[in-house]
Amino acid sequence: MVDEAPDLLEVQLAARLSQLRAEHGWSLDQLARKTGVSRSTLSRLERAEISPTASLLGRLCSAYGRTMSRLLAEVEAEPSPVVRAADQPVWHDEESGFLRRSVSPPHAGLRGEVIEGTLRPGADIPYDAPPVSGLEQHIWVLDGAVEITANGQAHELATGDCLRFRLWGSSRFRNLGDRAARYAVLIVAP
Known part of the structure; x- marks a missing residue:
């Protein structure tokens, strides 16, 4: 994971991940158990302090029942045809x-x-x-x-x-x- 200043997409992704966890009613500890990702990593990710790896996003998408493309699309504008x-x-x-x-x-x-x-x-x-x-x-x-x-x-x-x-x-x-x-x-x- 890279510790650089987050871009707008990363900030929006972090906010969406936090929102998804709240929608499921899960604590950071519960999400950590479901994904095998540490509580501290999840917390830093939701605050846009770190950039997620493909593997990490894959684990989160699995927990939330979404494809990676769908998750990324949820933080972007409505796609054009x-x-x-x-x-x-x-x-x-x-x-x-x-x-x-x-x-x-x-x-x-x-x-x-x-x-x-x-x-x-x-x-x-x-x-x-x-x-x-x-x-x-x-x-x-x-x-x-x-x-x-x-x-x-x-x-x-x-x-x-x-x-x-x-x-x-x-x-x-x-x-x-x-x-x-x-x-x-x-x-x-x-």
Whole structure:
């Protein structure tokens, strides 16, 4: 986690995370038990004192039953039906080497979304559980190679390959190559 001055998105995200916890009626201790994230980290996150990693956001999304795209969209303005490339929100987790672009930010009334992920060489991002059980994902590798583990089964994917699955358990995204890997993820909520 990075200790830099938060940008507006991080401040809004922190406020939304605090609001979600309040909506569920959970104390910081209860959320810590549900996510395996320390109470102090959760507190600092909700005060925008630290930036969340992809793994940390994944744990919180799982606890709140949201995809990461939905959570990020909740802190942004209502999406337009056309999202220009320059206006697509980009989130970077420097610690894990993950760059995430919301190609089609989700809309409350729609179930599908598209994101673009880029993993630097050696990046390894594990997720303990899906944000929503039974989430359908299509992962299309645009450049490079990645290993995707879903529900305990590992799949090595090269440029042009596509993997489709419904996620019920843990997952892991790894770049085993010596160059950045870029992929599209099409997500469909159950």
